[in-house]
Amino acid sequence: MQQIDFYMVDAFTDTTFGGNAAAVCPLTEWLPDATLLAMARQHNQSETAFFVTTDEGFELRWFTTQGEVNLCGHATLASAHVIFEYLNYPETAIQFSTRFVGPLTVTRNGDWLTLDFPATSSEPVTPPQLLLDSLGISEYQEVRLGRTYTVVLSTQQQVEAIKPDFQLMLGLNQKVCITAPANDEGYDFVSRFFSPASSITEDPVTGSTHTMLIPYWAQKLGKTQMLARQVSQRGGDLRCQLVGDRVHIAGQAATYLVGKVLLRG
Template sequence: MQQIDFYMVDAFSDTTFGGNAAAVCPLTEWMPDETLLAMARQHNQSETAFFITTDSGYELRWFTTQGEINLCGHATLAAAHVIFEYLNYPETTIHFDTRFVGPLSVTRNGDWLTLDFPAWESEPVMPLPLLLETLGITQCKEVRVARDYMVVLETQQQVEAVCPNINAMIPLGKMVCITAPGDGEYDFVSRFFCPGESVPEDPVTGSTHSMLIPYWADRLGKTQMLARQVSSRGGDLRCQLVGNRVLIAGKAATYLIGKVFLRS
């Protein structure tokens, strides 16, 4: 029987039941992909982060209940929180190697953890009738696409009011982000929908801010911004555009520590 440490962390929040929950499992070596996927399905969270220690830092991978994904912000934040808080890590910056997006880093400054991620440029596209129909809207300012669709609305209230038919989004073949300028405190707000995944609406999505930050930096004429993902759990993100990279900062809170027992 193999025992593996298990953590559940609320990322992009400093309180329990806020932000986005991720499972985190430190490993001594990589196990077969089918085992990692089975574990992620058992955890039944939007993502499980797995990492191993290397000579240069850590190798990091992310699994949903459907399979491995190319980038996940909140699970990276959760993994860094575990390393800083429970693995006696002595430095202020953690370096991760990843399979799909290359090196990533997370730096701690007080209670804030800052992700250094690639910036994703988005391209304008014609609004797909199915996209607007499944969001329950008839018009928008614009639609753009990178890894995900980005639908730009006029106001924060419109973003908060959207009640999508997420199952009907599956034929779109992509995740869907909606966004708008924020009211007062926040420069911009967003929500993120995950058709076909176990979590229909992702509470706080670090990776989609790789697309949102360059867009809003251009529209607002500023490189440092405060963002809010206005899901029911919600979370704050400090955002900065630095060349072809984005810095995304948030807090994290441990919810659960335990053991996974793998019996063959």
């Protein structure tokens, strides 16, 4: 029987039951992909992060219940939290190597962890009617396509009021983000994120989507440092900065569960 350390961490929050939960499993060596996927399905979280320690830092991979994904912000933040808090890591910066997006760095400053991710672009598009129907809207400021469809609305209240038809959204075969300027004092913009095709109807806090939102709002607002709020039911705060062709996304994290995975057979 093989025993593997297991952590469940709420990312982009400093309270239990806030932010976005991720499972994190440190490994001594890579297990077969089928085993990693089976573990992710057993954990039944939006993401399970696995990492292996190397001479240069850590190799990091992310799995949903459907398969491996190319980037996940909240599970990267959760992994860094585990390394800093439980593995006696002495430095203030962690270097992750990844299969799809190259090296990623996470730095610690007090209780805040900052992800250094590549910025991603988006372009204005004419939205398919199915997208508008799935969101139940006819009016919008702009629709863009990059990592996801991004629908820009006028107000935070409109973002909060959306009740998607996820069966319709499945027909898009694309993830959907909605965003607007923030009304709450101290925040710059808000968002929500939907991915029913990945068995995630609404993701509570989505770091990877902010690789696209940060360049967009930096241009719109004329500023490179912003505070964002994902206004899901759980909610989460993200300190955002555009730095050339990179984005810095900072958040806090709170451990919910520490245990062991017991692999038999």
